[in-house]
Structure formats: structure tokens, C-alpha cells
Amino acid sequence: MVSSKRKIRSRGHVAKYTFDDILGKSAKIKSAIEKARRFGSVDATVLIYGETGVGKEFFAHAIHNVSPRKDGPFIAVNCAAVPENLLESELFGYAEGAFTGAKKGGKRGFFEMANQGTIFLDEISEMSDKLQTRLLRVLQEYEIMRLGDDRLISVDVRVIAATNSDLRGLVEDRLFRADLFYRINVLTLLVPTLRERREDIPVLVDHFLGVCNQKFQKNIKGIEPKGIDHFYAHDWPGNTRELQNIMERLVILTDDDYISADLVAESLIVSPIEPHPFSSHEPPTRIPKPAKAPNKSQP
Numbered sequence: 001m002v003s004s005k006r007k008i009r010s011r012g013h014v015a016k017y018t019f020d021d022i023l024g025k026s027a028k029i030k031s032a033i034e035k036a037r038r039f040g041s042v043d044a045t046v047l048i049y050g051e052t053g054v055g056k057e058f059f060a061h062a063i064h065n066v067s068p069r070k071d072g073p074f075i076a077v078n079c080a081a082v083p084e085n086l087l088e089s090e091l092f093g094y095a096e097g098a099f100t101g102a103k104k105g106g107k108r109g110f111f112e113m114a115n116q117g118t119i120f121l122d123e124i125s126e127m128s129d130k131l132q133t134r135l136l137r138v139l140q141e142y143e144i145m146r147l148g149d150d151r152l153i154s155v156d157v158r159v160i161a162a163t164n165s166d167l168r169g170l171v172e173d174r175l176f177r178a179d180l181f182y183r184i185n186v187l188t189l190l191v192p193t194l195r196e197r198r199e200d201i202p203v204l205v206d207h208f209l210g211v212c213n214q215k216f217q218k219n220i221k222g223i224e225p226k227g228i229d230h231f232y233a234h235d236w237p238g239n240t241r242e243l244q245n246i247m248e249r250l251v252i253l254t255d256d257d258y259i260s261a262d263l264v265a266e267s268l269i270v271s272p273i274e275p276h277p278f279s280s281h282e283p284p285t286r287i288p289k290p291a292k293a294p295n296k297s298q299p
């Protein structure tokens with residue numbers, strides 16, 4: 001089960017995951033699932049908060065899949081993964097001749113491609129001020145204009161956004177548009193961290209063990225009990241993704257029936273998480289701080 005989010009868009013424009021794929025029996029994850037299910041039936045913008053690797057994209061897929069738009073496209077865009085000028089043309093498309101090398105006949109952007117479906121804007125805090133302004137217009141008018149074009153095109157799209165930043169704090173620091181924040185901060189969901197729901201660790205371990213056994217053609221039966229203790233004691237800054245990566249490493253390195261506690265301890269200490277290639281834990285700095293009267297400009 002490898003997330004497709006490192007690509008600009010989801011493969012095939014289909015939301016693969018449902019609420020059944022979101023594992024865990026803890027009260028925290030159950031309450032997040034229950035809340036997210038309710039969002040399925042309401043056709044409003046959703047903002048998903050949560051640390052890196054908690055499963056925000058999983059939740060976005062699942063919400064789309066219980067919504068009336070479930071037979072429509074699901075387009076996932078990682079706003080931090082693409083340079084600003086490219087992101088603009090990817091999101092809004094372009095007209096023929098819009099720039100050197102623009103395709104004959106122009107190109108549809110993700111908003112047009114997501115028509116009658118859902119667009120998932122991951123790491124929305126990384127959007128430039130200019131793109132935030134354009135997004136606000138889409139959310140107000142449900143119309144887009146391709147780059148280099150002067151025609152408005154109507155789009156019927158539901159936006160689900162996600163962030164691992166404190167968006168309200170970024171607004172206070174004038175690093176995110178207040179008007180956009182209030183427009184998207186309607187239905188909010190906080191996905192709990194793994195350390196807040198440690199009781200879910202065994203079910204996740206079993207799941208990833210099965211996946212990795214299959215992937216690497218092994219038949220490992222489990223982890224020594226002391227190894228599970230190490231898992232419980234760990235802080236999991238990379239959350240479920242970190243657990244997934246560590247299970248992969250443990251399965252690769254184990255040739256016995258059981259993964260040894262020492263190997264678990266070593267894996268957790270030596271290299272606890274894979275670097276997150278596109279997320280920055282630094283506050284975004286590329287949106288200039290206005291001298292006065294911030295966030296008042298009209299889109």
C-alpha cells in the first residue's frame with residue numbers, strides 16, 4: 001500500500017481508499033472516522049488537519065467515496081511538490097499559445113478534470129499568495145480561467161484541503177490569507193497522531209506485516225513481545241507512515257520466523273523516519289508579509 005501522493009495527482013483519478021482501509025479501534029480514530037463520514041453527505045469544503053503521515057489523504061479518499069460525488073473523479077494535488085508557476089497551470093490549465101511550449105489546443109487543469117468530483121489540495125499552506133487568491137475565487141464563484149485565456153469556465157468541484165501546519169497561526173503571522181482560511185475552515189477534521197492512539201499499534205503492525213510479507217515473499221509470523229514494547233514506547237513523529245516504513249525495513253532484514261526485539265530497537269533509534277520529501281516543518285516564508293492592512297485585498 002504505497003501512497004500515490006508523491007506524484008502530482010492520483011493514479012487514474014480514482015479515490016482508492018475507503019473508511020474500511022483506515023485501521024484502528026481507538027476512540028480517537030473512531031471519532032475521527034465518524035465525523036468524516038458525516039462530511040461525506042455535506043457538499044462543503046473540508047479542511048483536514050494532522051501531523052505528517054497520520055492518514056489525511058486516506059481520509060480525503062474515504063470522504064469522497066461516501067459522498068454523492070463518489071463516481072466522479074478524485075484528483076490529489078500536493079501543493080508543496082510542484083513549483084508555483086507549474087502548479088498554476090496544472091491547477092487551472094492553459095490556453096493555446098499561453099506561453100512558449102504551450103500545447104496546441106491548450107490544456108485542462110486539475111479543477112476542470114475534477115469536474116463533478118473532488119479535488120484534494122494537500123499541504124495547502126504551501127500555496128503562494130497568488131494561488132491562494134485564485135483558489136478563493138474558485139471557491140466563491142466556482143469558475144476558473146485558464147492561463148492566457150479570458151473565458152470563464154464553470155466547474156462543479158468539491159475541495160478537500162489538508163495541512164500539517166497551524167493554519168490559524170499562519171494567518172495571524174500573515175503567511176496565509178485570512179479570507180481563504182475562513183472560506184475553507186468550515187468542516188474541519190483533526191486526524192489523531194499515532195502516539196495519541198497507541199492501542200492501534202498492534203493492528204497496524206499486523207496489517208503492514210501482511211503487506212510486507214506479500215511484497216517481499218516472506219512468511220514472518222510476528223514480532224517478539226519485547227519488540228512490541230519498543231513500538232509502544234516510541235513517539236512516532238512520522239506517525240503511521242513511519243510505522244509502515246519501519247515494518248518494511250524489519251521485514252527485509254529478518255530471515256527468521258519472528259522479528260527480534262533488538263532489531264526493532266535498532267531500527268527505531270538509527271533511522272526513525274524517512275525524510276518527508278515535500279513537507280517543510282519550517283513556516284512557509286515565500287509569501288511576503290504585507291506592511292499593513294493584510295489579507296484585505298480582493299481576489
Ligand SMILES: Nc1ncnc2c1ncn2[C@@H]1O[C@H](COP(=O)(O)OP(=O)(O)OP(=O)(O)O)[C@@H](O)[C@H]1O
Nearest residue numbers: 003021022023051052053054055056057058240241
Ligand atoms: N489509519 C490508517 N490505517 C492504515 N494505514 C494508514 C492509516 N493512516 C495512515 N496510513 C498509512 O500511512 C501512509 C501515510 O498516509 P497519508 O499519506 O494519508 O498521510 P498524510 O497525513 O496525508 O501525510 P502527509 O502530511 O505527509 O501528506 C499511507 O500510505 C497509509 O499506508
